[in-house]
Amino acid sequence: MRVAWLLGALVVLQLLSFGQGARGAEREWEGGWGGALEEEREREALMLKHLQEAMGLPLGRGDESPAGTPEDTGTLEAEEDGQGEEEEVEATATPSPRPSPSPTPEDAITYILGRLAGLDAGLHQLHVRLHVLDTRVAELTRGLRQLREAAGDTRDAVQALQEAQGRAERLHGRLEGCLKGLRLGHKCFLLSRDFEAQAAAQARCTARGGSLAQPADRQQMEALSRYLRTALAPYNWPVWLGVHDRRAEGLYLFENGQRVSFFAWHRAPRPEPGPAPSFPPHPLSPDQPNGGALENCVAQASDDGSWWDHDCERRLYYVCEFPF
Structure with missing residues (x-):
């Protein structure tokens, strides 16, 4: 076998x-x-x-x-030759896998130290940027302080200029009042032909270094009446005075707070005694004051110098008084 x-x-x-x-x-x-x-x-x-x-x-x-x-x-x-060639190409193209080495403790320590070094470099850059920002903030703070100081100096300069301008305007007003108006003793009166309410007229007189007219006695009152009659003749225009009873009804005061010691209120004409018939008083010329609480400011008539009470918001001429 x-x-x-x-x-x-x-x-x-x-x-x-x-x-x-x-x-x-x-x-x-x-x-x-x-x-x-x-x-x-x-x-x-x-x-x-x-x-x-x-x-x-x-x-x-x-x-x-x-x-x-x-x-x-x-x-x-x-076919056999083609399969052999494909196997050879695949064997050439696909490398045989090699086992990766396992990490050692030294590799882990090296990795951690590298990461810490990177973090330390980043912190250093942050510190540098913070220092630059602190320097910039300090410069901006210094510049802001300088701007505030300059603004304060400018504000003081503007305030000083405004005060100087106010003094100049008051001085100019007093000079103009005494040169163009009526000089009487230690006072000068100047008529203004601008229509203003009583408070606005007082403010304008104060800005020019004076106040609304405050005749202290009958002599000044008569001199002021002649000045107004001459300035506004032949018309009769009421002119604001510095007299009012806004604080209490019937209590008339000057603008400086002093109480008025004399009055020149308008009175309606009375019938003359005798056999001749007399005419009743005109309805547009009643006795003054007659406005009560609605009329608390006093104006002087330019024709006879009599006082009339009016609403303080009425716009009239006014006469200013300046010290001499």
């Missing part, structure tokens, strides 16, 4: 070497020996089949079609 197996193996080896030689001859003499090669392949395939049956080996793919054509054989060889 062993001898039979050895003989079969030798026959198979010879047949295989014979087949390889036939294939080489086929590639070399394919043009002129096509028919002989085909017969030789058929014979080789038949012998392999008998040998496999004798040895009890399973039939291969080539045994199922022993009469295969040369074209099929060439196609199979091309």
Whole structure:
């Protein structure tokens, strides 16, 4: 039995070497020996089949079609060559994975130290920027302080200029009042032909260094009446005086707070005694004061110098008084 197996193996080896030689001859003499090669392949395939049956080996793919054509054989060889080339390309393109080395404690310490160094550099940059910002804030604070000081100096200068302008206006008003108006003792009276309410007229007289006229006695009152009559003749215009009873009804005071010691209220004409008939008083010329709480400011008539009470918001001429 062993001898039979050895003989079969030798026959198979010879047949295989014979087949390889036939294939080489086929590639070399394919043009002129096509028919002989085909017969030789058929014979080789038949012998392999008998040998496999004798040895009890399973039939291969080539045994199922022993009469295969040369074209099929060439196609199979091309596919085998292509698969081999693809396997070689894949083996070349895909490198064999190498196991990564496990980190050591020294590597962890080095990583931590690197991170700490990066954080320290970032903190240093932050400190530098904060220092720059502090310097900038200090400069801005210094500049703001200088601006405040300059603004304070400018405000003081403006206030000084306003005070000087006020003094100049008051001085000019007094000079104008005494040069253009009526000088009487230590006072000067000047008529203003601007229509103003009583409070506004007082404010304008104060700005010019005086106040509304405050005749202290009957002599000053008569002199002021002559001045107004001459200035406004032939018309009769009421002119504001510095007399009012705004604090209490019936209590007449000057603008400086002093109480009025004499009055020159207008009185309606009285019928003369005798047999001749007399006319009743005119309704537009009643006795003064007659306004009560609605009329608290006093104006002087320019024709006869009599006093009339009026609403303080009425707009009239006014006469200012300046000290001399």
